[in-house]
Amino acid sequence: MAATQAEADIHLEGVTKRFADMKAVDDLTLSIPRGNFFAMLGPSGCGKTTTLRMIGGFENPTEGRVFLGGADVTEAPPYKRDVNTVFQSYALFPHLTVEKNVAFGLERKKVSKDEVRKRVGDALELVQLAHLSKRKPGQLSGGQAQRVALARALVNRPRALLLDEPLGALDLRLRKQLQIELKRIQQDIGITFVHVTHDQEEAMTMADEIAVMNVGKIEQAGSATDLYERPKTAFVANFLGISNLVDAQVRAVNNGHTRLETHDGADLNVPTERCGPHGTHEVRVGVRPEKIRLFPEGDAVPDGSNILRGKVVVAAFLGVSIQYIIRTAGGEELNVFTQNTEGAEPDSLGVGRDVQLAWSPEHTFVVDRD
Ligand code: ATP
Secondary structure, three states: OOOOOOOEEEEEEEEEEEEOOEEEEEEEEEEEEOOOEEEEEOOOOOOHHHHHHHHHOOOOOOEEEEEEOOEEOOOOOHHHOOEEEEOOOOOOOOOOOHHHHHHHHHHHOOOOHHHHHHHHHHHHHHOOOHHHOOOOHHHOOHHHHHHHHHHHHHOOOOOEEEEEOOOOOOOHHHHHHHHHHHHHHHHHHOOEEEEEEOOHHHHHHHOOEEEEEEOOEEEEEEOHHHHHHOOOOHHHHHHOOOOOOEEEEEEEEEOOEEEEEEOOOOEEEEEHHHEOOOOOOEEEEEEOHHHOEEEEOOOOOOOOOEEEEEEEEEEEEOOOEEEEEEEEOOOOEEEEEEEOOOOOOOOOOOOOOEEEEEEOHHHEEEEEOO
């Protein structure tokens, strides 16, 4: 749930960042509650890193204000902000051991020796690297080095941790493992994490709340389920998985239901609350591939279903599931995933079969055509 400005740990108010005449971030307002694992997700160049850098103080907004814990820090330099940043490149000191790398910031702050030893020990314990404390960075794997960078960023107990694609340089297996570890660490210490990524699966795995960014603006923010099940724009629908969007026109709205007609004449029914904001009658209707059931043409389908008709053009057996591509009479290609569960007949709907695609109105969403 979105925090109010007063409750927010991090709050941006109408923040714009221009580089020459290009707006990298465009009038962005955002509240992140304390203890939230917040992901900023979007394609390259959408302004995620610039937003994070304005929170960290590495970049000043052209317009707007930045608040941390209610205090206006818009003009404060990075070292005066109670946040730390972990970058994709770990930037460890090569000549210092792991524990010296982690201790570095605290020693400069003149914290007592005992306190430094305790906090460094705790931080290394947290990232499960206590046993490597005497190694130098050159003797670590990429994943271990990134965990040292994480320990170093956490050792002075900041209000929030900012993570700029911290797993981007790691291979897929290690990235998946560290995603889970980062989530665990964040839950253990309970501080706010703001994580920038272009990887939707990474954001969905870790974040309590995700803001999907596009050309300097937030298109939609919410939980992974919200964004996946109830996308408000075609961009969000397409960025988080396969969306099967079909052009349609709004025909009637009554009793909480909206009736739509596709351009090959199919009638579809959608709860009005699942319709994103749309200015015209020309919309797109979407449904996720795993929500659709396939029935041979002529067979009965469950009452009240939305139905489209088409022909199977691809049927790929993937083991746990079967992926179909169906071409509708209107020429649109839709993806369908069916689970290969007990009772399923993987070969029953082969290429060339005429089929009905049926799904519940509850699993339908409507977005603008643009
Ligand atoms: P990526 O995932 O590729 O890092 P991003 O979403 O983090 O992308 P930003 O790095 O915030 O995007 O950049 C947003 C836009 O601002 C891009 O068009 C980028 O080229 C531009 N930009 C970023 N920093 C600067 C700069 N210092 N000078 C000029 N333009 C910049």
